[in-house]
Amino acid sequence: MTPAQLSELFARVRKNHPLVHHITNYVTVNDCANITICAGGAPIMADAIEEVAEMTGIVGALVLNIGTLNHVQIESMIAAGRKANELEIPIILDPVGAGATRFRTDTARRLLEELEITILKGNVGEIGVLAGADGKVRGVDSAGLTGDPVEIAKAFAIRAGLTVVVSGATDIVTDGRRALLVENGHKMMGGISGTGCMAASVTGAFAAESGDTVMAAAAALAAFGIAGERAAAVARGPYSFKVALFDELAGLKPDDLNSAAKIRSV
Amino acid sequence: MTPAQLSELFARVRKNHPLVHHITNYVTVNDCANITICAGGAPIMADAIEEVAEMTGIVGALVLNIGTLNHVQIESMIAAGRKANELEIPIILDPVGAGATRFRTDTARRLLEELEITILKGNVGEIGVLAGADGKVRGVDSAGLTGDPVEIAKAFAIRAGLTVVVSGATDIVTDGRRALLVENGHKMMGGISGTGCMAASVTGAFAAESGDTVMAAAAALAAFGIAGERAAAVARGPYSFKVALFDELAGLKPDDLNSAAKIRSV
């Protein structure tokens, strides 16, 4: 993976405006819609069982987020996910709060079992729980993990047959064979609600334009992280940071990934 | 319709703070609430079947938006709409994504059949689909129309007995007899989620204060568009544009419509 490949992928997202279908929580859904646009994609939010499969049939990626889960939504996730699998559309799963309640843990596991998830993106606590490692979750925030997160993520990626993204100060992206660390970002991203959800949306837009899911996820996280770095430089506090985060991602040029992405293999 | 009439209508909205009841999607609902306030109205969001008719009974306008449709919400829309019809309260319907899925197309048609909609506001693709013209929809975005949109909108307005608003770079407002073009606005309005939904909210506030629905819709779209023009002048990117869009609409004076509205008959 070369810097030029990252830029080319980002340029494709910006040119093709891939549709990203979200079945997501009602807390950060507006942020997810807007960040998808800023990345270059086009968001669709639809969760009614009557239409999710049809909607998934026309998109480039499907993002499933269990942040405000309910039993109606689960069935829609399964229906949309089956359609995505049938059409080989990448699915990004964000298991928000897995480990915090049985309902979330069980639902995340069910989605992993019944669907072929392409990219599983969570914080270290959520991934730890789902990987069967000793993940600790405090509400919907991670409270750490016992063990080396890179090794846990690699082993889980191979066992589950997907790409695992562990978000954090340094993001880990691995399909079990390759493992990349993405060191872009800023701590202010943790000072607002929704940056984790937004990262999944951006990842969806990139995954829609590349069959190399490890590269797509790393490129998406780098782009989002660079926007965060630039936003932090102009922010007066968390919400002006949020405003700037959208502005900066929208203003980011594909070529900026060449110079500013901090991605390394481990 | 004179510029003075536009200003007088806007001044009435600002003075009377009409209640605008929304049954709308969970993606842009906060934006709809805030833009209603910035226009001069007072938003109410309520969608439970137990209360929608009672809530509609006290408001100046009802806005129905199918952006994140589900079958429970449809029944609430019908119940609220019947109450609005009984009390002759104007209903604005925003058929988000009609044409994208059968569920949305069928629901928009059902609402048009079972209720007397006052103003139908959509993009050219959505209106094209509902008018039986060759509307093209990509997700929830318009992908164009075969034929002259003004003529299609006029014919559809007469056939359906309502005012049609076709949103776009130039907005079309017609009841079939009169047709107005509103040329205010800025392309940055297309760079964020929710401006279409917000336009319907502002239209609701104006329609609550005037029986002339063509004028009300045109005045609302002009006011919203002028705010967009002014916001674009100070924005650093899409989200600072969004912040400024609310600020500018709130700061807009009724008299500004005199000088800045670009409305012409065709």
Added chain:
Amino acid sequence: MTPAQLSELFARVRKNHPLVHHITNYVTVNDCANITICAGGAPIMADAIEEVAEMTGIVGALVLNIGTLNHVQIESMIAAGRKANELEIPIILDPVGAGATRFRTDTARRLLEELEITILKGNVGEIGVLAGADGKVRGVDSAGLTGDPVEIAKAFAIRAGLTVVVSGATDIVTDGRRALLVENGHKMMGGISGTGCMAASVTGAFAAESGDTVMAAAAALAAFGIAGERAAAVARGPYSFKVALFDELAGLKPDDLNSAAKIRSV
């Protein structure tokens, strides 16, 4: 209650990051999440019956808000509230729109009967309706009250066995024995959607860290109000005010409560 106690409480919130579980409306939920973080807490939004009790079991406070009520959500509120009562976790109830529809009034009364609410926070119209005084509600906004709101709030607090917060230009906080007036805030807080909901979230974060609910509510409202005063000084309009409101609360130092809080006993 001394200024030093207010600062100490705020410092505890900032140090301990109490989890605040919200079962709330979909209009202002994102604002509630972000303002909780800015205050120093950690928000959890979860409303599925399958998980609400388990989620409540791990938090410091529970906020119930009936802004977009439905019958499914009521059962979740009851289940979460019972768990909170069992564990003696404070519950803050925001009866949005009580008095506007029978459904809201009845639900607010039911929650007050079936649960031991710790703090009931509403505008003067909502509190008036629930207190059996002559509260007037226009949609979800207050339209006034006949009688002295302090006396009505005190009598109701004693009768219902809880702390009553009446929000307004001057906030009233009383458990019937003590009554405090909080005179911080700015009229721009009334120019955006959601400040009432946000005040309840901040109150939740403070109540999680103090058994003195009168002090906790007053300290929370003072902190939020000071942020509003500071935000108004830099705002260009309602939405830049909103952005600054979050920034200013996040930047507020516990010691600032010493000098800037305007709380007096009556």
